[in-house]
Amino acid sequence: MQGFFEWFQVGWDKIWGWMPALMESTAVTLELTAASVSTAVVLGVFLALGKINKNGVIRRLSAAYIFFFRGTPLMLQLYFVYYTLPDILHKLFDGSSLEFIATGPLSMQSRFFAAFLAFSLNIAAYLAEIIRAAIQSIPKGQMEAARSLGLTYGQGMRLIVIPQAYRRMMPPVCNEFVMVLKDTSLVAIIALMDLTFQTKQIAALRSSELVYIPAMIIYLILSGVFTLIFNKLEKKLAAHE
Amino acid sequence: MVMVQTEDLCKSFGELHVLRDVSVTVQQGEVICIIGPSGAGKSTFLRSLNQLETINSGKIFIEEQLLLHRENNATIARAGKDDFKSLLLQMGMVFQSFNLFPHKTVLENITLAPQQVKNTPKAQANELAGVLLEKVGLAEKAGEYPSRLSGGQQQRVAIARALAMEPKIMLFDEPTSALDPELVGDVLAVMKQLAAEGMTMLVVSHEMGFAREVADKVLFMADGIVAEEGPPEVLFTNPQNPRTRQFLNSVLPQ
Ligand SMILES: Nc1ncnc2c1ncn2[C@@H]1O[C@H](COP(=O)(O)OP(=O)(O)OP(=O)(O)O)[C@@H](O)[C@H]1O
Numbered sequence: 013m014q015g016f017f018e019w020f021q022v023g024w025d026k027i028w029g030w031m032p033a034l035m036e037s038t039a040v041t042l043e044l045t046a047a048s049v050s051t052a053v054v055l056g057v058f059l060a061l062g063k064i065n066k067n068g069v070i071r072r073l074s075a076a077y078i079f080f081f082r083g084t085p086l087m088l089q090l091y092f093v094y095y096t097l098p099d100i101l102h103k104l105f106d107g108s109s110l111e112f113i114a115t116g117p118l119s120m121q122s123r124f125f126a127a128f129l130a131f132s133l134n135i136a137a138y139l140a141e142i143i144r145a146a147i148q149s150i151p152k153g154q155m156e157a158a159r160s161l162g163l164t165y166g167q168g169m170r171l172i173v174i175p176q177a178y179r180r181m182m183p184p185v186c187n188e189f190v191m192v193l194k195d196t197s198l199v200a201i202i203a204l205m206d207l208t209f210q211t212k213q214i215a216a217l218r219s220s221e222l223v224y225i226p227a228m229i230i231y232l233i234l235s236g237v238f239t240l241i242f243n244k245l246e247k248k249l250a251a252h253e
Numbered sequence: 254m255v256m257v258q259t260e261d262l263c264k265s266f267g268e269l270h271v272l273r274d275v276s277v278t279v280q281q282g283e284v285i286c287i288i289g290p291s292g293a294g295k296s297t298f299l300r301s302l303n304q305l306e307t308i309n310s311g312k313i314f315i316e317e318q319l320l321l322h323r324e325n326n327a328t329i330a331r332a333g334k335d336d337f338k339s340l341l342l343q344m345g346m347v348f349q350s351f352n353l354f355p356h357k358t359v360l361e362n363i364t365l366a367p368q369q370v371k372n373t374p375k376a377q378a379n380e381l382a383g384v385l386l387e388k389v390g391l392a393e394k395a396g397e398y399p400s401r402l403s404g405g406q407q408q409r410v411a412i413a414r415a416l417a418m419e420p421k422i423m424l425f426d427e428p429t430s431a432l433d434p435e436l437v438g439d440v441l442a443v444m445k446q447l448a449a450e451g452m453t454m455l456v457v458s459h460e461m462g463f464a465r466e467v468a469d470k471v472l473f474m475a476d477g478i479v480a481e482e483g484p485p486e487v488l489f490t491n492p493q494n495p496r497t498r499q500f501l502n503s504v505l506p507q
């Protein structure tokens with residue numbers, strides 16, 4: 013018992029020394045989450061529009077995309093984007109006029125970019141269904157009114173339907189954001205210095221297992237704060253209806 | 254000038270034949286009321302005119318120009334891309350359920366289409382909207398959101414919104430049937446004024462008073478055909494078709 017308190021005391025004192033490193037990696041986690049979710053929302057809107065498109069080919073392509081990204085493990089998608097994709101691009105484009113594709117961020121073995129890409133593509137597949145449901149929940153009369161005024165289908169979607177659907181998809185998208193915040197810890201497998209990987213490094217190198225505690229507290233605070241912000245935001249949007 | 258002409262319009266939803274050879278001619282400035290039992294195809298007819306539904310076969314002319322000719326569910330001929338668009342813009346539509354854009358103010362509802370479709374400068378679109386709101390008696394509501402208006406006010410905004418595209422033909426699909434009885438009068442008053450100004454109008458409505466007072470011609474539709482047509486005073490008082498008589502008996506207070 014005496015030994016435990018001593019061990020804890022010593023470890024706890026060290027926590028403040030780890031703080032700068034933990035903060036830095038927290039920023040990576042936040043950036044990755046924000047960048048991935050916002051990109052996924054845009055991509056998800058296009059996938060949702062694809063799924064309700066009149067053109068059967070576009071509909072099937074969107075469905076296939078969603079099926080693929082929901083039907084394979086995110087971990088493998090991450091490995092694929094980080095390890096396999098650069099090779100493929102080099103084989104395809106090296107020496108050609110499209111070489112910039114192979115030498116761009118995809119091939120730089122940028123861990124952040126690979127994680128960002130894999131997460132965006134994956135989250136988009138999950139958000140697409142939510143966004144499709146939100147778009148289809150807008151009464152048909154809205155698009156009909158837009159069309160009868162001479163707007164194109166695209167204008168009707170962009171100016172009338174999607175802005176209204178946007179309010180309805182806010183709650184599930186915010187929910188997804190908080191989920192992704194924690195799911196990004198998966199990037200440890202490609203050694204991106206996010207909060208989880210940093211914590212693991214500290215634990216291993218400095219042999220201080222206590223570091224898991226502040227790491228979890230940071231995740232908790234982030235989840236709590238964002239949940240709070242999003243709840244406020246939803247109330248504001250709802251009041252506007 | 255003939256503003257709208259249809260020849261043998263047919264439309265079916267699967268096995269259900271909703272329009273069967275509907276041929277109608279509307280002269281400039283005419284007000285046509287379309288009546289008939291539920292499911293007769295009245296809405297489908299209006300919606301086929303402005304292409305919210307695609308006909309299976311038949312011809313549609315707007316201002317004596319061919320808009321669309323289809324046979325056996327295939328397009329035989331249609332106006333060129335630009336003509337098609339501008340002919341469609343000759344028709345404005347007012348819906349039973351108003352369909353105002355709830356995330357836009359009254360003013361924005363009215364100015365959106367002119368700005369987006371005709372590239373009308375904002376100042377000019379606002380000015381036109383002001384004139385139209387004045388006309389429908391809602392000048393003071395420009396800044397409100399639709400949810401804050403009564404049904405009758407919403408429908409008058411919807412009329413102003415359609416008029417902002419400066420159409421020559423107005424299609425009304427039961428514009429007052431979603432309204433509380435005490436709000437119907439204001440909307441009908443706006444429609445009467447439009448008729449008096451010479452607007453060509455196709456009105457699906459069971460407001461017999463309006464039809465009697467304003468309509469040049471009443472069409473009675475049943476089972477996808479125009480079963481009888483004539484001036485209101487003749488059709489209402491001396492209907493020839495037994496279906497018309499039966500229908501009128503069911504809707505007119507005895
Ligand atoms: N999109 C659709 N898909 C399938 N059936 C439809 C569709 N739209 C209309 N119908 C059917 O077509 C028939 C005619 O409908 P329509 O709305 O034109 O009738 P209406 O004369 O306007 O009737 P009401 O007075 O009830 O408005 C109805 O039986 C209706 O159920």
Ligand SMILES: [Mg+2]
Nearest residue numbers: 295296297427
């Ligand atoms: Mg109808």
